Amino acid sequence: MSVFDVLKERNFIQQMTHEDEIKELLEKEKVTFYIGFDPTADSLHVGHFLQLMVMAHMQRAGHRPIALIGGGTAMVGDPTGKTDMRKMLTKEEIFHNAEAFKRQMSRFIDFSDGKAILANNADWLLNLNYVEFLRDIGIHFSVNKMLTAECFKTRLERGLSFLEFNYMLMQAYDFLMLNKEYGCVLQMGGDDQWSNILAGVDLVRRKEGKQAYGMTFTLLTTSEGKKMGKTEKGAIWLDADKTPPYDFYQYWRNIDDSDVEKCLSLLTFLPMDEVRRLGSLKDKEINEAKKVLAYEVTKLVHGVDEAEKAKKAAEALFEGSGDLSNVPTSTITSNMLGSNLLDVLVKTGIIPSKSEGRRLITQGGLYVNDENVKDINAIVTEDMFRQGYMLLRRGKKSYNKIILQ
């Protein structure tokens, strides 16, 4: 089974420039392809993870990925899918983010022995000469045509700066450079990148007279069409400091029933037979599938050890298996005994303010060692700590362990 069929079966593929040629190419040759990542934050997130999965599938099949870090394009900012221009990042921020991206990517892609290439478009974009670029590249772009691109449509209503308008040219230029430098013939990306990818394919054809290809894959959205991987607290990050593995695991454990099969297919390497079996489970049974999903994705992103810990913690808290050693933990010192419980919780960052804590207690949502706290003025006492810790619960499923030191 070729990687083309794998991607197809797992429902990655959304659009392609030349379906038959791409299929044949991927079956017969070792293809150098690229996916771009703009370093607009200091960690990759779940959306990027989907792209990394594609890269991994492709690499397993013997193709050569180029992970292109958009150190240059991030200076401009991709207007796609945004209703407003986002705040401009400084060179320093972008550089710092790019370094973080590099570190994280090497966990998913094997960059050894030239099996994959890590490039940064800052290397060629930052030193471009304006007039030369216009004459050389700009000549091939029709503004009329660009304006019809879906990615600019919404922005034409709200306002689009000339800066951002140029993003498409830069991304097209990237493809051209990678084609010349590494023989890269295929650009992949999220479906929102379709028009940018087409621009690159066109440019390679015009400048080099060579055929290039583009493919987009499914955006990771929930069944309600919202971007997946976002919570009220912000994005789900791949960085363990920004999203602890326990929280990461819980995110997937609590995914909608209707999204389970999709996620298993896109975000794990489980065989499709198994994916389909798990996805077809009904009612309570589907919780088994969610556990598998949470474990597998956490394993890929944070490693086996962290996945095991997150799983054990979940079992302890929700299934009473007793081993609480991996539950998210805060520490207090014994001089805090006798303090107001809410003060302690604010201090440890478990609740954001005392008002919110009071509200929580008033509404019956706070538990110490599974006992409902009814008194707003509850005091922290030593007998709350059994075997050195207290188990705190907010609402149904948010747990913290507090250790007395």
Added chain:
RNA sequence: GGAGGGAUACCCAAGUGGCUAAAGGGGGCAGACUGUAAAUCUGUUGGCUGGUGCCUUCGAUGGUUCGAAUCCAUCUCCCUCCA
């Protein structure tokens, strides 16, 4: 460059001198129901305070007033039309 319109809490949006910590909706949080799901229903949603109350907040700064999100001045940003 000229004319006009706008900026309100996490988001959308009402409010044009005191009754406004600020309607309504969305989102969030909590409760009920459940399967750590969804849908539904109920409550809640600036901070401090046991409660009374106090403090900060309606783009920014300064002013008028007993009293300002609301009136005035200056500034910043956004939008529309004309050039």
